Amino acid sequence: MAPPIQILLVEDNPGDIRLTQEALRDSKVHIYLSVVQDGVEAMAFLRRAGKYTTAPRPDIILLDLNLPRKDGRAVLQEIKADEDLRRIPVVILTTSDDEHDILRSYNLHANCYITKPLDLNQFAAIVKTIENFWFQIVKLPPA
Amino acid sequence: MSYSKFKETLLYQYGFAIFIAVAALGLTALTWEITQDAPFIFFFGAVVLSAWQGGLLAGMVCAAVSTLALDFFLIEPGFSLFTSQGEFLRAVILMLVAVLISWLEDQRNRTERSLRELTEELEVILNGVHEGLAAQDETGRFVFTNAAFIDLLRFPEPSALTNQEALVKHLTQHNQLVNEGGAPLTAADLPFRRVFSSGRTLQTTFGVQANGTTRWMTLQSTPIFDKQGKVRLAVNIFRDVTEQHQVVQVRLESEQRLRKLLDNLGAFVGVMTPDGILIEANRSALQAASLDAHDVLGKPFDQTYWWAYDEQVQAQLRDSIQRAACGETIRYDVKVRLAEDRYITIDFILAPIFDAAGAVEYLIPSGIDVTARNDLTRLLQVQQWRLETILNSIPGIVYEGYGGTNAGDQHMRFISHYAEQMLGYPLSAWRGAPNFWQRVTHPEDWDEAVRRATESYQNGDSSAIPFRCIAADGRILHVEAYNNVLTDLDGQVIGTCGIVLDVTERRRQEAEISRLNALISHERQRLANIVKNVPGVVYEGVGSPEQGVQRLTFISAYIEKMLGYTPEECLADPKFWQRIVLPEDWQATLDHLARIFEDGHSGTLQFRCFAKDGRLVYVEAHSSLLCDEQNTPNGVVGMMMDISERHQIETEIAHYAEDLRRSNQELEQFAYVASHDLQEPLRMVTSYLQLIEQRYAAKLDSDAKEFIAFAVDGATRMKLLINSLLAYSRIQRNDAEFERVSLAATLEQVLHNLQFAIQDTQAVITYDTLPEISANAMQMIQLLQNLIGNALKFRKPDQPPQIHIGAVRERGYWHLTISDNGIGIEADYLERIFVIFQRLHARNEYEGTGIGLAICRKIVDKHNGQIYAESIPNEGTTFHVKLPIDRSRRRITHGTPYSNLAG
Secondary structure, three states, X not given: OOOOEEEEEXXXXXXXXXXXXXXXXXXXXXXXXXXXXXXXXXXXXXXXXXXXXXXXXXXXXXXXXXXXXXXXXXXXXXXXXXOOXXXXXEEEEEOOOOHHHHHHHHHOOOOEEEEOOOOHHHHHHHHHHHXXXXXXXXXXXXX | OOHHHHHHOHHHHHHXXXXXXXXXXXXXXXXXXXXXXXXXXXXXXXXXXXXHHHOHHHHHHHHHHHHHHHHHHHHOOOOOOOOOHHHHHHHHHHHHHHHHHHHHHHHHHHHHHHHHHHHHHHHHHHHHOOOEEEEEOOOOEEEEEOHHHHHHHOOOOHHHOOEHHHHHHHHHHOOEEEOOOOOEOOHHHOOOOHHHHHOOOEEEEEEEEEOOEEEEEEEEEEEEEOXXXXXXXXXXXXXXXXXXXXXXXXXXHHHHHHHHHHHHOOOEEEEEOOOOEEEEEOHHHHHHOOOXXXXXXXXXXXXXXXXXXXXXXXXXXXXXXXXXXXXOOEEEEEEEEOHHHOEEEEEEEEEEEEOOOOOEEEEEXXXXXXXXXXXXXXXXXXXHHHHHHHHHHOOEEEEEEEOOOOHHHOEEEEEOOHHHHHHOOOHHHHHHOOOHHHHHEOHHHHXXXXXXXXHHHHHOOOOOEEEEEEOOOOOEEEEEEEEEEEEOOOOOEEEEEEEEEEOHHHHHHHHHHHHHHHHHHHHHHHHHHHHHHOOOEEEEEEOOHHHOXXXXXXXXXXXXXXXXXXXXXXXXXXXXXXXXXXXXXXXXXHHHHHHHHHHOOOEEEEEEEEOOOOOEEEEEEEEEEEEOOOOOEEEEEEEEXXXXXXXXXXXXXXXXXHHHHHHHHHHHHHHHHHHHHHHHHHHHHHHHHHHHHHHOHHHOOHHHHHHHHHHHHHHHHXXXXXHHHHHHHHOOOOHHHEEEEEHHHHHHHHHHHOHHHHHHHOOEEXXXXXXXXXXXXXXXXHHHHHHHHHHHHOOOOOOOOEEEEEEEEEOOEEEEEEEOOOOOOOHHHOOHHHOOOOOOOOOOOOOOOXXXXXXXXXXXXXXXXXXXXXXXXXXXXXXXXXXEOOOOOOOOOOOOOOXXXXX
């Protein structure tokens, strides 16, 4: 059996975490979803610092922008400034549809920007689309 | 008794003869033993000697004695005469010898005597000569000197004067020898022995100076040759020529004086032969032409340098010489050539000099430089010409009138050329008519002018007499005359002279100046009034920044009203500014002043001053650079205004602006927060309600599903509202986003966005040619989309919408209209529709948030435009949008922003 796809979800809202988990539950691929709830934790996870020494290297990062402590934008900037980490695709998944946020994210080399829809079904569809696109169509860089 | 005299005596003659004969006898006796023939020889010698010494008689005696002695003592003692023939013969021979010798001796003596006599005579003669004679041989020894020589040379010891050396020594020991010129002479310069070498007669004249007197002598040394042609003797002849020399000297001096006189005479003088050969010319004549005597002397006078510049002059001269040679004295002025081709005119005189016989011996040409005389004449002419030129160049009529002081009777002797130019009458008219002044003078002014002129003659003043003249072309000229009386040498009045000036222009200028002065004083008054009434302080200060503080030179009275100081008080204080300016602002004012001086421009500065009562007053001073006549900045002039009130308002405005900025920032922050933090819970509500519905569908009854649907719908609308509010709040005026926007392209985009609604409603949309404006492109899309969207939305249910988008250019703005044939709006609501969240219809009738038109108004506002609606209910609505062509223009004022066409 192929190793599971490692997803890191950076999200502070437990409701969204649960919704994401729900949406990924019926996935055809084997997914391992790690969740951290703020930017500092996210960087620690990625750098395997502190309690995350054994953390897996994620194949893709789902990043919310508005996060406690270290904000999602800062996290994005740090990832994309890191020689090693910047190859990991970062999908911005946020409530904001503010033009500035979109522009800024892409300027920081976000791989794609998705606004969370209000409708549950739409949200599910988006998650399915992400899964489909990133895990089945796209060739990810070797770990 | 001399030996020679003694020889003459008989005693000597006979005694000698007997003695000799005896001596011969003795000798014979002595030599007898040796030779028998000897006695004859001895006696023969005795006879010879006797005859030689004593003459014939003594010879005869000696011969007789010898015969006897011979006969007696030698041949046969005893006295038998002529005992033999031989004896007789001997006696005869002795006799003959005696005769012969005595004759010979006598002859010799006779010759000697005559020679001696001759010599003696010669000596007597030579001694009688006044010239000193000294004959010398080659060794220098004097073989003959005469008495005059000794006498002449004043030799103290005549016997010692035996040779040339002694003479020279004598001459040079106590005296000084000089030559004719007075220069010292040495013995070597005298001829003496040189005669021997040269073989020629040498002559010299020399002076012997002693004790201040000079004796002049000539010395002539003549060689005397022997038969071989060799110089045997030199005969020196000394001659005292002191007297002659003095005479010559006097004549010489006189001649020199005369020559000097001639030479130093300014005039040119010469001497020539009657046939015109120049033989003498004085130094003036030579020097003036840089000539040497040999250049001209001995040459025909007319060929000399002085004349050889013009053949005509030479011909005239030749003619004159011929006439002068006939005894005529010629005189004429002629030019002569001098050095460097200069010429002068001389008064030339050629005078003949006659000899005793009355024939012309010489011609004396002389000349005196008369250039100066001619120059004077010419100078006078030139002066007069110059004077007339000057007078003619004076821009006024200068006149000289004769015939009394009454101008009317005068005739003009001189009238300057300007008269013609000034009044237009020809000069001949002035000179011709005796009373021309009267003709040109304005008739009204004549009497007065004459009266004043007469008065001025009497008073002796020459003040200006103003009157008017009528020019030839009829112009009237204002003139001023300055007159003076002309008198002859006796003081008799013969006329008047003066100058008449055209003062028309000056009069005009004076009038102009007085007009300008009036204007200036009027303007000054006005300016003073302005300065006085202007609500600000006008000031002027001098001193550059380097000189330190500005010193006030003027300050308007308003200072008292503004700050409480009187102008006098301000002007009196040299450090006024420093006194009143708030110390914190003082440096700024100095810097400002320095900047004005540096740039040369004006500048405005705000600073604070203390009023006299201690109030702090905000002022604004506008200063300009002040320059002196040399255009050097030396101060400032300006105006200072109290801006305390303005400053307060500005401060308040700044506060408001700051508040507004903060408020806007907060609003933006709020909007952003709203967009996220409000939507999160909404999403949670919606999502989880939907999750419940999906996951627990089997367990929910229809009511539950309906309730969930309502809850989801509410949350969905809530999100719509929030998004609308966000859109509204994000409409900001940001100039950076303004660009050239083609409204045609905008409309195309909008129609594309709305294509489904248009299709659904079967709407007919028409539009004019839309302009390009400067705007925010996104907002323009939003504006048109909202308005057209509204038109589609509020259509009549029974007919498809017809929408027209119009565009008309009006003054300063584009007037866009969006007209529909929709349901229309009640007049009461035409304003309310633009207020946020104001809805006119139930949600189930026409959906919407009630924020679309609010957004439209806000967009138009941000573009400095105007939006309003006109509507007739049930017929349609027209929205008017006015956007300025130049977006920087002020907001379009709301006149009557809307009107209800329905009345």
